[in-house]
Amino acid sequence: MMFNTALYTDLYQLAMGQAYFLKGKHRTEASFDYFYRKIPFGGGYVLFCGLEDALAWLEEVSFSDDDLEYLKGQGFDARFLEYLKEFRFTGTVRSIPEGELIFPFAPVLSVTGPVVECQIVETFLLNTLNFQSLIATKASRIRYISGEESTLSEFGLRRAQGYAGLQASRAAFAGGFDSTSNVLAGKTYGIPVSGTMAHAYIQSYDDELEAFRDFAETRPENCVLLVDTYNTLESGVPNAITVAREMEASGRKLMGIRLDSGDLAYLSKAARDMLDNAGLYDVKIAASNQLDEHVIRSLREQRAAIDIYGVGTNLVVGHENGALDGVYKLCSFGGHPRIKISENLKKMNFPGKKQVYRYYDRNGQYMADAITGAGALPPHRMAHPFEPGKSMRLDPATARPLLEEVMKNGKRIAGVREVRDIAASGRENLRKLPEEHKRFDFPHVYKVGLGPEMETLRNALKERKLNGDPE
């Protein structure tokens, strides 16, 4: 595949890599944390997605001869290029599982290895994890408001951002959708594919009824007829009813009809009545046209008779936030914890290799996350990360570590996880998140804090840096 080259990175990673190499520091062990700062869509959580793709890439990534020729032309040093010829990712990755809920500032994934490798893979990791987590989160919001009983089909490929369409379909499924229209995603990731028909097919006939008949004949399973080409209630639905009855006469069933324009609440109820009056209780109603969680919420408030929601553009581009702001920050170099100083406390990162403990309430619901050093036990209290003096008590007996080793020496530890397993655990995890963090309007902020030792270390390093002392 075209993207398994280490060239899918920023030039400065290679420039820094060369600097480390020529100074003999490229094998120095470094650790970087991936985390994000701001929840998109005005929501209360992010659903972590993209890890499997990231690990697959880390296992495969290298520079081809072509790539090295290109870099030579860009003025890179011959000794460094010789090194890149054998380049492989040989590091260790610890991560929160894909499909888990993640919250601002807590490390989600941590990479440890020779610094040059950690830098070169940064861009791809950010690119993949930021985007897939964004879309999975959007999908989970749409699932939340649609209820478990609705069928959700993603068909955004035509408006997806170019090649991102492949990953968008994966993430939408991981986030709770039932199927995609994207055939390549279906094949690549084993996601169920679904589809109906377009206006063009009906327009290619002089007669809507004839078009419906031919389509139903050649697609006896899963046949969904698009009923809004001419007039939904006067032509489309009556013709669909005719075909549904003809299908029943030959022992087949029409799966559904699709509304793609007009007032979906009104039309769906009118169409439901017409179908029911014809005894076609099992024929489903699908709706599409600029849907997202807000439109679906309104449709459900109006008790629209919609069984299947087809969601495209707004899902696959993550409208109204096109990116998750995930970053990848150095936290340890040569065995020493590192931080970046900033006048803005929120722009500082936390030093050293870490663990994140999630605490549960008595009902098994998520309560809070505490960030500690990698080897630490779950703490009894945690400090607010940015407001000195604020802290809360915790019960360590309810804590579970979130970061686990998923790759060692460049090889995956566990087997490949199927997207459907990730989707199932996403669903499970969302059930453990209290409703007040899932609501759309001003969701309650989930608490993330620092264990006492982490807070002390962060403050000490900050003081030292501000005093100009070497670390």
Add this chain to the structure above:
Amino acid sequence: MMFNTALYTDLYQLAMGQAYFLKGKHRTEASFDYFYRKIPFGGGYVLFCGLEDALAWLEEVSFSDDDLEYLKGQGFDARFLEYLKEFRFTGTVRSIPEGELIFPFAPVLSVTGPVVECQIVETFLLNTLNFQSLIATKASRIRYISGEESTLSEFGLRRAQGYAGLQASRAAFAGGFDSTSNVLAGKTYGIPVSGTMAHAYIQSYDDELEAFRDFAETRPENCVLLVDTYNTLESGVPNAITVAREMEASGRKLMGIRLDSGDLAYLSKAARDMLDNAGLYDVKIAASNQLDEHVIRSLREQRAAIDIYGVGTNLVVGHENGALDGVYKLCSFGGHPRIKISENLKKMNFPGKKQVYRYYDRNGQYMADAITGAGALPPHRMAHPFEPGKSMRLDPATARPLLEEVMKNGKRIAGVREVRDIAASGRENLRKLPEEHKRFDFPHVYKVGLGPEMETLRNALKERKLNGDPE
């Protein structure tokens, strides 16, 4: 490459293809128009981008044995799969040149060929043209406000939507950027690559000055030092000045410094003063951090001393519109013009194969576009497409046809165009668009209309459809 499979499409294209095939209609000649309805970013134009990638895909696209095996598992008919084994795109494509300005409702690209081929390729064409046109348009807005004298570097890969990062870098360059950080895009499309350094590199040292020295030593050309890791004006800039002088002493030159946080207007002016006072007039100042056309406009109003703008997220995801709403509509089938009826006149398409004439004013500036039938001469007047009775006079002597044949029988007619040529013609074309269409606030609407015969045909077909007559 992984995306040159015809599976990168919506399932319904294949379902419709099978219906056409089993009914013996798959070779019927059809024409589809690609056009869009709404200009993104509140702007006055779209810069057309993505055509070369689309044509390259059309020349390559096929189904692999694997793909067909997958489709068999999805229940497709064996005879149809046999047909797909030999599937190639054999149609004709007429298009407006890449890098040209396009306006709502006028056809941008037209595909003519066996209906099954036209349908299967629809999704990829929309996916590629919608996205690249969106990003090229955004890039051109940033160029417009930055002036020709600024250097614009795109470095959005880490926040780009997954694999779309490759196409985003291409489109940003086509839209007026000077370089990208994306090394794969540099290699794939021959775009200049650029990059500076990250905070992590500096943090890996105990001392900022030592980090600067090592970096400058190993990257003597194009060295740009990031000066905000500790304190921009008290540490970063003074250390950069020290290194710049050391470089000069050995006959080298520091290319620039980069500001990545804080008040960019204030810091850039202060840094410029410090550099100038040190006699380092040639050292450039680069700035980054959530830039877009609006932030750059403000920085320029404040006379910030910034030579190089590094733009990431907001450019590559097309913030605040994640998608161009381009559609692909059947306009002719079996030699007969077709339209889709809608209660909303704007949702109807125009019938038959077409030409678009662009009219120029006496200064060679773009004035209006008229949509006509494919063989028609430029008309003397055009009608408003949606407001009956409204029309304007035109001077046919100033008209030039925009749609030209770019692919015949599935083969490109002209050679491959380099992205730098497309970028150059985009720049040229933007100069021909009057300022009032380029301004950010309430730009003047560029006029697109229908030639008299096209208006008559559209109205006649609409009447016939509404009366239920066959076309």
